[in-house]
Amino acid sequence: MENGSLSHNVESRIISSDSGGKRGGWITFPFIAGAVAGLSLAAGAWLANLIVFLIQEFNIKSIDATQITNIVNGCFCFIPVIGSIIADSFFGSFLVITVSSCISLLGLVLFTLTVTLGSLKPQPCVSGSELCEPTSNLQYAILYTALALASIGLGGTRFTLATMGANQFDEPKSQASFFNWYFFSIYTASVVSFTVIVYVEDNVGWKWGFGIGVIANLIGLAIFVSGTRFYCFDKPKGSPFVGLARVVVATTLKRNLKISSESKDYCYHGDQGMTDIAIATPSKSFRFLNRAAQKVEGDIKPDGSIAKPWRVCTVQQVEDFKTLIRIMPLWSTSIFLSTPIAAMTSLAILQALNMDRHLGPHFKIPASSVVVITLISGSISLSLIYGFLYPVWQKLTGRFPTPLQRIGLGHVLSVLGMASAAVVESKRLNIAQDQSGDNVPMRVLWLFPQMVLVGIGEAFHFPGQISLYYQEFPASLKSTSTAMIPLVIGIGFYLSTGLIDLVQRFTSWLPDNIDNGKADNVYWMLVVIGVVNFGYYLVCAKLHKYQNATATDGSPDSDDDK
Template sequence: MAGERLEMESSPGSQLKPVDQQEAHERQGRKKWITLPFIAGSMLGLGLAINGTSSNLLVYLLKEYNVESIDAAQIANIVRGCLNLAPVAGAVVSDSYFGSFPVILAGTAINVLAFVLFTLTAALPYLRPPHCASPSAACQHGTPGQLTALYAAVCLLAIGTGGTRFNVATLGADQFGTARDQDTFFNWYFVFLYASFIVGDTAIVYLQDGVSWVLGFSVCLGTAVASLVMLVLGARYYKMPAPKGSPYTELARVVVAAVRKARVDIAGREQYYLGDGTVVDSGSDGAPTKRLGFLNRAALITASEGTPDSPGGGHRPSGWRLCTVQQVEDLKSLLGVLPLWSSGILISVSIGVMAGLVILQALAMDRSLGSRFKIPAGSITVCSLAAFIAATPVLERAVFPLWRRATGALPTPLQRVGLGHVVNVAGMVAAALVERRRLSVVCTHHGAEEAPGWVTPMSVLWLIIPLGVVGVGEALHFPGNMAFYYQEFPKTLRGTATAMAPLLIALGFYLSTMFVDVARRVTAWLPGNINQGRLDNVYWAVAVTAAVNFGYFLVCVSLYKSRK
């Protein structure tokens, strides 16, 4: 009877009762969220394998390839940059040609191949230089062939990550139709992503460094295969919008058309092309906005063009000469976001500097927990990830509701990003203070004159303070950035929108490598033995730079106008 009642009420000419409408809405919502276990399972499998390997790459280079400490930190930062830059290329391919799911599938398969090669480098002795008991100039470095095998695995890892990591975010967000649901998904996306990072930075790093590199990489291979299986199992549930050709070609057409009409005299009434033979007068609803007004010429109808596609009008010229108002506004929205996006680069630089140098700090500190267990140096960054995961539900369930009570609305993505900037500056200050304390302990025990491997009698747990503060900052600005780009970018550029945040991370790691290199060349802050350096000054410099950058962010926010 209930089925008959619903069928009758949903027939043509009738309407669903409020109860039935609510039930239908709930069923639709459950159908959207049913994809989350498959997406989350795939993310967890790949995330712990990729991050466990990338976090411990510095130690792998030090112990198995006899690379010098600062050089190993620089190489590890470059690899992290590649792992975050490659998703931009993956987003372009996804938006333009194949869609999210096929690119994710191919990327996952490539990651499986990467971990096969990593496992071989650890299992076959001739793919590594001879083991060196303690770092010294006499240690033999890797041959070109050995390094080729290692870097081939790294390249495959970067390519595979480019197809998977943030295209998964686009695939997940595509399942939902409201900004609130998409916001919630992005928060949980980062929770699952960072949870996988925690497992990678603890269990995988421990297996690699404490038990066996072969076993550690083999586990990574197994989880990558499991990720591939989970992705395929969920394929029947995914909503997969088909790509509509390269959106970048459409944007390029706007630029070309505007340039070609740069010298066209505008006399009388201005008319702009909306598409399908429809035109609109200047100042009317649907006309292009006045910001970046030069680009409006791309949609301007000149005397020689008539009224395209309309009866008695001229034939529409090439798309490289006349564009629609929507194409013009899409390009404007993309260009308008760029200043705000650029303000996030330096915040990623600060995180990149800490990610590279905090492991060297951990190697020089007391990592013992009890009499038998020693924290792997590569696992110390898990504190930042744990802080991110712990902060996210607190922000969602406590802080943001209090914000709404005080202001009448939830914080916007940009407000969350701004708060993240402030917390990040506080994290850099905390890092400088902790390092200053460590150096004072070094001086007290005269350890600066010891060998580079000398351990400061100060617990590595002190590093939890700056890493935790930085993790809370990431919980604010990374999901906020991704939600902002996803909502502000044109629909045809959704993959690119979710790749804008990792592009910031990539540039941050690359520029942090340059920052550290400049500091090594022009100061005495970063010698080979950090016990003889002034790493605290590096953190102070980063904190000051991040504070100035926050001012630049505020200026960009004040000038920005939302496309909505």
């Protein structure tokens, strides 16, 4: 099935005939990158400073605001899976992106209205007092509607854009290059969000910050739509998940059937009589699933079409299901990589609140902006990695690093980031808990090394993951493959929330005032989780066999390259 996935992907693309020429290629990149940047700026306008917005504008307690933000982060990371299924199955990526951009715009407009019209939010708390006007049910309804619309819009655009962008290229090396620049566009736009827009919201006004988001959303949507005549459009072919479900059902119904070794006993034709030329014979791995494609009397009509779709599948459908089974262990390692990163991000903001955040006599860094160091580090690293490191690696070894090698290096750097965080927090706590009375809070700049390490790690493992999934997933699930990244991040957010809750329940490490706790122990716990997970990753990577002979860097892979 080495060449089947790529050829099937090329065949599934439609080239409109109005211009008469070939579409796709790098001419589409400015439009897609512009859309990514604009929509990422729009997302940052409401997401980057959400905790502060909830506390200041809706009088929500800090812990509750943090929980709401974690839920929102998790939700918009799960939504891309739904969007990708809709894109793959029914409407294609272009329509899903366009509609989702409009939904995102509605959410931002609603956010702007909440801070512009006084009746849509409660009155601010009395200065120096805990007396606050409660938020009404109507105000909560409008707030949650804005959050839902903005989350759906962000979830439906960000990673579907990655799939549509990759679909513009036939060469795996071009696809890998696109993924690197795609993440660079997101990181750069996010840096602007966490600095410029957050500063505007904190110092000029919320309506101005949200207004910038509305304008950025409009510009991103306009840029994306203006490239219509250059795009290759993916062709939806019905839900691929129906075929995968049929494999499970057919295997169960034929569980007592003796497996045949003759290729003639298997079904190679789909419901419309199309032949799966990519698969010559069922593979021997997960051999019990081959029963789903094995023909018995009554399965096939005289004209060769399938008579009982839920009793027999094509060999291609069985092999697609096997591909998903093979990739799941590797994908699960990414969950336990994202969980410590999400936990570190939350704790770093709490640390920053209790540190000296002044840069000079007049400027004070907003606590939520410390995360921008990870984004800046990731953006710079992406440029250096693809522009310098990979070419040097290729000259020394004769090939680009494989996706698995990139992901593995990202694991190592993330663990080093957690270890750095533990050391810094131990030092910070010693200063904060000094009873001499003349202790000066540690400067927030001490948080930067851990953020830099995590950012460099993300520059390796996120593009490596998305390249691996796009390369390895069946052609019918290309949009779903890129949605696996936000799904990992979303699960990581929820698991990190549960992890911190467990720590609070059973230890005294994380009290309300972290200066009185032992957050450094939490970081060391994250280091242990990261090391164990890296060992698990090495086992999974060693056992994984690439399904495509050509890796996303355009060079052949062998098992030894992992």
